[in-house]
Amino acid sequence: MFELLQYIADGLAVGSVYALIALGYSMVFGVLQLVNFAHGELFMIGAYFVMYAISLGLPWPAALVAGMCFVGFFAVIMERLCYKPLRGAGKLAPLITAVGLSLLLQNLVQATIGPNPQSYPAKLPDGILSKLFGWMQKDPNTFTLPQLPEGLFDYGDLVIRHRDVLIFFVAVGVTAGLELFLRKSRPGRGIRALALQPNAARLVGVPFNFTISLTFFIGAALAVAAGLLQGMADNQVTPFMGISSGLKAFAAAVLGGIGVIPGALVGGLVLGIAERLLVGYDLSTFKDGAAFFILIVVLLLRPQGLLGKARMVKV
Amino acid sequence: MTLLRVENLTVRYGAIVALKDVNFEVREGEIVTFVGSNGAGKTTTMRSLSGLVKPAGGSITFKGQSLGTLASHRIVQLGLAQSPEGRLVFPDLSVKENLMLGAFSRRASHQQLANELESVFQLFPRLKERLAQDAHTLSGGEQQMLAIGRALMAKPSLLLLDEPSLGIAPLLVQQIFQKILELNRKDGMTVLLAEQNARMALRIAHRAYVLEVGEVVQQGNAAELLNDEKLQKAYLGG
Numbered sequence: 301m302f303e304l305l306q307y308i309a310d311g312l313a314v315g316s317v318y319a320l321i322a323l324g325y326s327m328v329f330g331v332l333q334l335v336n337f338a339h340g341e342l343f344m345i346g347a348y349f350v351m352y353a354i355s356l357g358l359p360w361p362a363a364l365v366a367g368m369c370f371v372g373f374f375a376v377i378m379e380r381l382c383y384k385p386l387r388g389a390g391k392l393a394p395l396i397t398a399v400g401l402s403l404l405l406q407n408l409v410q411a412t413i414g415p416n417p418q419s420y421p422a423k424l425p426d427g428i429l430s431k432l433f434g435w436m437q438k439d440p441n442t443f444t445l446p447q448l449p450e451g452l453f454d455y456g457d458l459v460i461r462h463r464d465v466l467i468f469f470v471a472v473g474v475t476a477g478l479e480l481f482l483r484k485s486r487p488g489r490g491i492r493a494l495a496l497q498p499n500a501a502r503l504v505g506v507p508f509n510f511t512i513s514l515t516f517f518i519g520a521a522l523a524v525a526a527g528l529l530q531g532m533a534d535n536q537v538t539p540f541m542g543i544s545s546g547l548k549a550f551a552a553a554v555l556g557g558i559g560v561i562p563g564a565l566v567g568g569l570v571l572g573i574a575e576r577l578l579v580g581y582d583l584s585t586f587k588d589g590a591a592f593f594i595l596i597v598v599l600l601l602r603p604q605g606l607l608g609k610a611r612m613v614k615v
Numbered sequence: 616m617t618l619l620r621v622e623n624l625t626v627r628y629g630a631i632v633a634l635k636d637v638n639f640e641v642r643e644g645e646i647v648t649f650v651g652s653n654g655a656g657k658t659t660t661m662r663s664l665s666g667l668v669k670p671a672g673g674s675i676t677f678k679g680q681s682l683g684t685l686a687s688h689r690i691v692q693l694g695l696a697q698s699p700e701g702r703l704v705f706p707d708l709s710v711k712e713n714l715m716l717g718a719f720s721r722r723a724s725h726q727q728l729a730n731e732l733e734s735v736f737q738l739f740p741r742l743k744e745r746l747a748q749d750a751h752t753l754s755g756g757e758q759q760m761l762a763i764g765r766a767l768m769a770k771p772s773l774l775l776l777d778e779p780s781l782g783i784a785p786l787l788v789q790q791i792f793q794k795i796l797e798l799n800r801k802d803g804m805t806v807l808l809a810e811q812n813a814r815m816a817l818r819i820a821h822r823a824y825v826l827e828v829g830e831v832v833q834q835g836n837a838a839e840l841l842n843d844e845k846l847q848k849a850y851l852g853g
């Protein structure tokens with residue numbers, strides 16, 4: 301019994317990271333009915349960005365904000381250059397483009413940084429990045445690297461790490477904040493209107509291009525937050541983390557009901573816990589497939605996802 | 616005074632020419648109607664006025680300003696609002712939320728919006744009864760009222776209505792047209808109305824244009840067109 305609880309507790313942190321990534325998939329899909337497969341790579345690039353920025357000596361909040369802005373604008377430009385020209389060209393063309401972008405970004409990162417995992421404190425790779433940013437490097441003795449809390453809540457049979465609790469509450473807080481933003485703020489209402497009925501949204505004066513850019517920006521910024529958390533929790537960043545975590549986050553978004561914000565959180569947590577359970581019961585070989593197995597089963601029973609409304613799935 | 620002037624408007628969808636050199640104008644205080652059968656180009660006209668399709672040629676001038684390259688949200692801000700064909704209410708939002716989104720383009724105080732909400736309810740009391748109900752649970756007629764109310768919340772100086780009679784029972788259509796008339800006569804709202812139901816439209820309109828496969832083939836005083844033999848045969852069922 302305690303074993304089960306333990307696995308659930310452990311799974312929450314992994315699932316929370318999936319959830320943060322899933323929010324971006326979900327928002328973009330809600331607005332454009334586009335699965336932006338490159339979103340996982342935004343998460344990966346964000347993880348690198350903040351790892352290097354922190355290793356250069358930037359305080360973590362500054363590194364996070366800088367990473368969010370960088371990756372956010374990167375996503376906006378990507379949308380303008382690659383997806384916008386394909387609006388009205390059907391669903392297949394943007395989908396293929398997304399897959400292509402995902403591979404391209406992964407290759408680009410491999411080419412500039414290399415395929416090996418990086419950990420804190422990360423040294424800028426030789427080449428362009430060192431040339432451009434080497435001057436920013438502070439003396440490593442003058443600052444300490446930020447760390448996730450190390451403490452434990454010890455209940456005997458059940459041990460919960462402080463950092464897992466922190467990550468979980470970050471994900472819950474971000475999801476709630478995003479939902480609040482979408483309901484209460486003017487740009488947020490614009491995003492919601494566009495997702496619900498694009499032509500009507502334009503007819504009431506929602507600025508179309510701006511709102512789409514904003515959606516990409518927010519999704520990317522949240523992926524950077526996820527990248528920071530995962531990078532610190534695993535103390536490892538690789539060019540392939542976008543593929544593994546990104547695909548699972550996509551599964552989480554669909555599982556929870558794509559286009560539905562709290563759905564991303566629920567989907568992420570369910571997948572995170574399921575993975576931990578499999579590892580715990582010696583089935584770790586199936587860990588990576590589990591996400592999709594659960595996804596398929598749920599979609600057979602509830603095609604709109606756990607929290608989705610049947611009408612909202614426009615496929 | 617001329618509020619809207621459209622000259623040689625041409626719209627293409629790929630190889631299809633949906634509108635060809637369409638000319639018309641709407642003066643302040645008028646109800647002007649576009650009548651024509653399926654595929655005549657009424658909706659295309661409306662969509663180009665609201666900036667949802669970019670014309671291949673011609674000019675649209677609204678309040679002396681060219682709309683040619685303006686984004687759709689700028690056009691709403693200028694005072695041109697539309698209740699679109701098929702109504703397109705926001706399905707999962709309540710009646711109130713739908714109406715409030717109608718005012719998205721404006722910076723108005725709460726008090727002001729509350730007053731305007733009230734005047735929409737005066738026009739369509741039914742909406743007030745359904746205030747908290749999700750829009751997709753409304754009947755077709757109620758959704759049409761909601762779409763018109765939503766457009767009114769933008770405080771337009773020109774109201775575009777694309778087939779408000781679509782899929783609605785005749786009695787309710789009469790009611791809705793009565794309201795459009797009321798809006799025009801009482802509040803002085805200028806209205807551009809696209810309709811297949813030519814008889815109803817011509818009854819309330821001042822002037823009319825007849826559209827056939829993308830071209831204006833006839834135009835004039837609505838009352839005269841209502842009695843026009845040719846038109847009667849084609850659109851008014853003899």
Ligand SMILES: Nc1ncnc2c1ncn2[C@@H]1O[C@H](COP(=O)(O)OP(=O)(O)OP(=O)(O)O)[C@@H](O)[C@H]1O
Pocket residue numbers: 628631632633651652653654655656657658659660700811
């Ligand atoms: N998105 C589109 N792509 C291609 N062709 C289109 C598109 N929209 C409209 N058309 C074509 O343009 C022409 C005019 O259509 P439009 O919808 O403007 O007619 P309408 O007068 O509003 O008809 P209805 O009374 O049926 O609503 C039609 O031939 C239609 O097939």
Ligand SMILES: [Mg+2]
Pocket residue numbers: 657658659700778
């Ligand atoms: Mg039409």
